[in-house]
Amino acid sequence: MRARSLVAFALSVATLAVAAQDPAREVPARTLPPPDTASPEIQAREGRGVAATWNVIPNTTEEWAALAGRGGGAPGGIGGGDQATLDRFGVKSEAMTVNGVNTYMLTPNDIAPENRNRLLVHVHGGCYVLGGGGVGEGIRMAGFGRYKVLSVDYRRPPHAFYPAALDDVVNAWKGAIKMADPKNMALFGTSAGGALVLSTVHRLKQDGAPLPAAIGSGTPMADLTGHGDSFATNRMVDNVLVGVGRCDAMAEYYAHGHDLKDPFLSPIYGDLHGFPPAILSTGTRDLLLSSTVRVHRKLRQAGVDAQLQVFEGQSHGGYNTDTPEGKEAFEEIAKFFDKHLGR
Amino acid sequence: MRARSLVAFALSVATLAVAAQDPAREVPARTLPPPDTASPEIQAREGRGVAATWNVIPNTTEEWAALAGRGGGAPGGIGGGDQATLDRFGVKSEAMTVNGVNTYMLTPNDIAPENRNRLLVHVHGGCYVLGGGGVGEGIRMAGFGRYKVLSVDYRRPPHAFYPAALDDVVNAWKGAIKMADPKNMALFGTSAGGALVLSTVHRLKQDGAPLPAAIGSGTPMADLTGHGDSFATNRMVDNVLVGVGRCDAMAEYYAHGHDLKDPFLSPIYGDLHGFPPAILSTGTRDLLLSSTVRVHRKLRQAGVDAQLQVFEGQSHGGYNTDTPEGKEAFEEIAKFFDKHLGR
Numbered sequence: 270m271r272a273r274s275l276v277a278f279a280l281s282v283a284t285l286a287v288a289a290q291d292p293a294r295e296v297p298a299r300t301l302p303p304p305d306t307a308s309p310e311i312q313a314r315e316g317r318g319v320a321a322t323w324n325v326i327p328n329t330t331e332e333w334a335a336l337a338g339r340g341g342g343a344p345g346g347i348g349g350g351d352q353a354t355l356d357r358f359g360v361k362s363e364a365m366t367v368n369g370v371n372t373y374m375l376t377p378n379d380i381a382p383e384n385r386n387r388l389l390v391h392v393h394g395g396c397y398v399l400g401g402g403g404v405g406e407g408i409r410m411a412g413f414g415r416y417k418v419l420s421v422d423y424r425r426p427p428h429a430f431y432p433a434a435l436d437d438v439v440n441a442w443k444g445a446i447k448m449a450d451p452k453n454m455a456l457f458g459t460s461a462g463g464a465l466v467l468s469t470v471h472r473l474k475q476d477g478a479p480l481p482a483a484i485g486s487g488t489p490m491a492d493l494t495g496h497g498d499s500f501a502t503n504r505m506v507d508n509v510l511v512g513v514g515r516c517d518a519m520a521e522y523y524a525h526g527h528d529l530k531d532p533f534l535s536p537i538y539g540d541l542h543g544f545p546p547a548i549l550s551t552g553t554r555d556l557l558l559s560s561t562v563r564v565h566r567k568l569r570q571a572g573v574d575a576q577l578q579v580f581e582g583q584s585h586g587g588y589n590t591d592t593p594e595g596k597e598a599f600e601e602i603a604k605f606f607d608k609h610l611g612r
Numbered sequence: 613m614r615a616r617s618l619v620a621f622a623l624s625v626a627t628l629a630v631a632a633q634d635p636a637r638e639v640p641a642r643t644l645p646p647p648d649t650a651s652p653e654i655q656a657r658e659g660r661g662v663a664a665t666w667n668v669i670p671n672t673t674e675e676w677a678a679l680a681g682r683g684g685g686a687p688g689g690i691g692g693g694d695q696a697t698l699d700r701f702g703v704k705s706e707a708m709t710v711n712g713v714n715t716y717m718l719t720p721n722d723i724a725p726e727n728r729n730r731l732l733v734h735v736h737g738g739c740y741v742l743g744g745g746g747v748g749e750g751i752r753m754a755g756f757g758r759y760k761v762l763s764v765d766y767r768r769p770p771h772a773f774y775p776a777a778l779d780d781v782v783n784a785w786k787g788a789i790k791m792a793d794p795k796n797m798a799l800f801g802t803s804a805g806g807a808l809v810l811s812t813v814h815r816l817k818q819d820g821a822p823l824p825a826a827i828g829s830g831t832p833m834a835d836l837t838g839h840g841d842s843f844a845t846n847r848m849v850d851n852v853l854v855g856v857g858r859c860d861a862m863a864e865y866y867a868h869g870h871d872l873k874d875p876f877l878s879p880i881y882g883d884l885h886g887f888p889p890a891i892l893s894t895g896t897r898d899l900l901l902s903s904t905v906r907v908h909r910k911l912r913q914a915g916v917d918a919q920l921q922v923f924e925g926q927s928h929g930g931y932n933t934d935t936p937e938g939k940e941a942f943e944e945i946a947k948f949f950d951k952h953l954g955r
Contacts, residue, residue, distance in 0.1 A: 292659030294644040296848045301637040304841035306906060316635030498647035498896055498925035505639045506845050553842055553901055562896060562922040563649060569921075569944065577920045578912075579905040582841035601912065 301506065304554075304582025310592035311583055315508065315554070323511035326518045333427045333522065338400030342428030344371035347393065347403040354405065358412025362404065368444025370437045371422040375407045381415035387610050388449035390481070391420040392438050392469070394460030394586065396490070396516040397523035398425055406459055406589050413596055414603030419445050423465070430525035434461075435533055438469045443478060451479035452611040457602065459550075459589045460557070461520065463489030467536035467564070470544055480545050483609035485602045487550040488557045488585055489564055491537040493520050493529040497559035509585040510556040541567050546574040548605040550598055552583025576605060644849065647897075647925025653935035658851065658897070658925055666854035669861045676770045676865065681743030685771030687714035690736065690746040697748065701755025705747065711787025713780045714765040718750045724758035730953050731792035733824070734763040735781050735812070737803030737929065739833070739859040740866035741768055749802055749932050756939055757946030762788050766808070773868035777804075778876055781812045786821060794822035795954040800945065802893075802932045803900070804863065806832030810879035810907070813887055823888050826952035828945045830893040831900045831928055832907060834880040836863050836872040840902035852928040853899040884910050889917040891948040893941055895926025919948060 303312040327333045340346030349362035350373070359378040366372070375391075389410060395402025407420035423437035442456065458466045463486040473480050495513060504512040524534055532539025537560070547568055551561035561577070568575035578601055580587060580594050588598035646655040670676045683689030692705035693716070702721040709715070718734075732753060738745025750763035766780035785799065801809045806829040816823050838856060847855040867877055875882025880903070890911055894904035904920070911918035921944055923930060923937050931941035 296642050298641045299639050301844050306839050496649050501644050502849050563924050
């Protein structure tokens with residue numbers, strides 16, 4: 270391997286003599302094989318080309334509505350989960366309105382005895398616009414973790430803009446804490462859902478409302494201002510988000526002209542003191558690797574019991590899948606909640 | 613930013629149509645600015661060109677001896693720390709032989725009251741060959757963490773080859789546990805030192821010797837066989853190790869023909885059950901990011917209380933420096949030890 274790299278990089282080394290005088294680092298083109306240190310399932314996912322639509326951005330409200338999926342961002346659009354997935358995980362899904370918000374209660378056939386009085390609230394991802402984020406993650410958590418999970422079907426653009434999604438998650442939470450003791454409850458989600466988990470805590474703190482006993486924030490879109498080193502280092506390395514592109518355009522569309530640095534949109538810019546114990550998840554190829562580790566560091570600086578798990582060779586949200594690493598990730602999150610939730 | 617990226621990647625997108633049929637991902641050349649989300653000190657480090665010697669490999673024993681530094685790998689070669697650094701951290705350094713091994717006892721002027729009966733053992737880095745790894749990290753831990761630290765000056769090539777370094781760390785540990793209760797002791801190090809921490813635990817387990825109460829393994833060279841996705845993804849992104857090159861050649865030189873997959877050389881391939889609580893540290897630009905997160909996952913799979921911290925925008929060993937992030941990293945490690953060590 271060494272001999273090969275010596276030959277392959279002979280040209281690059283000549284270039285680097287220039288780079289030495291330039292604080293911007295010149296990284297040559299490279300070919301990345303799928304990571305043989307990940308499971309075959311993750312290798313297959315990483316072996317796909319980059320998402321074809323990563324930088325295709327709608328121009329009209331109709332195009333945005335089509336992107337948002339069934340219902341054009343209106344409640345009911347994400348559905349309660351496909352029956353095959355529900356069956357595979359042994360989970361029942363029921364639509365219900367909680368404090369005026371559309372939700373799905375996901376109940377596993379075998380709730381763990383220690384989880385009988387516990388309830389998790391799930392916030393799906395999808396760049397604030399996509400319906401496809403859906404309840405899949407909630408089903409996995411219900412199945413792997415044997416918890417009851419209430420998944421929030423928050424309103425999305427172009428049906429409703431900021432702060433509709435945040436309002437819906439906050440209101441669903443405020444309704445859910447009448448169904449269980451908040452000391453026995455956690456809030457979790459991935460990507461836009463991971464950011465909404467954090468911004469919901471900001472809002473609950475502001476309102477003086479009961480906080481979750483723990484939170485799980487997976488690869489959160491915690492900084493919509495474009496800052497974060499992995500936007501550069503993992504550009505084109507991540508085959509899901511790929512680069513700053515459509516997902517960020519969707520978040521900006523949701524923001525609807527509101528300041529992107531507002532902690533209710535970019536929760537990393539808020540005060541994280543007093544946050545509940547938190548578990549953060551990401552992958553080494555994730556475009557939001559930096560976003561995730563920055564939130565972890567800032568939580569630790571604020572004295573919060575915060576745990577970080579980074580999965581090998583995974584692009585954005587890679588752990589939020591039916592893979593061995595997905596099982597591992599959700600079991601870790603479930604254990605973390607078990608440690609911090611009352612019974 | 614979106615508009616710019618649309619233009620900049622027009623050409624790349626054409627290329628990606630091909631990539632979609634090829635499981636190997638084609639990542640175009642890119643320019644990385646220093647990470648503005650890290651401290652100015654880390655930005656300055658990352659703003660340097662890549663290490664000029666990253667792929668320059670010695671040919672003769674004399675060249676290897678020159679690389680090993682003063683003493684050509686013999687004990688005494690790393691020195692006890694420069695006086696300016698010792699003074700700055702308020703640490704005293706004394707050379708002493710422990711169980712036949714050359715060491716330096718690093719004693720802070722103000723040992724924390726809870727640390728009076730505690731002792732940390734430090735294993736320096738330097739790809740198994742460099743003397744420059746030295747005691748700097750031990751001094752930082754003694755200063756930031758207010759612990760007594762015994763830093764092991766293990767033998768290095770070409771003075772001595774595998775398993776000399778491992779033998780020396782193991783023997784220093786076996787001597788050190790006569791100076792303090794192993795329940796009050798931790799073992800820590802970075803890079804080759806981080807790997808030696810892990811391989812030492814493998815050996816102590818094999819010997820039935822007392823284990824440390826906690827370990828700190830920073831960006832460990834835990835897999836010398838070339839596996840790990842960040843060898844590809846962070847190639848030329850990390851300006852310290854840069855790519856598979858000289859550092860790996862040094863480790864191979866130390867291995868001296870021994871199987872690189874032996875857990876005493878690549879500790880990730882050993883059985884990690886029964887390992888002490890562990891804190892792992894790395895950076896998002898680190899060539900050994902994958903090595904570090906793989907060890908973290910494998911420890912967690914083995915049921916070990918293992919914590920991971922990943923610092924934003926840092927190349928290999930970036931936290932092991934006199935930077936704000938360095939202070940933060942060592943304070944986190946010190947806190948982790950405080951939680952797990954007896955008094």
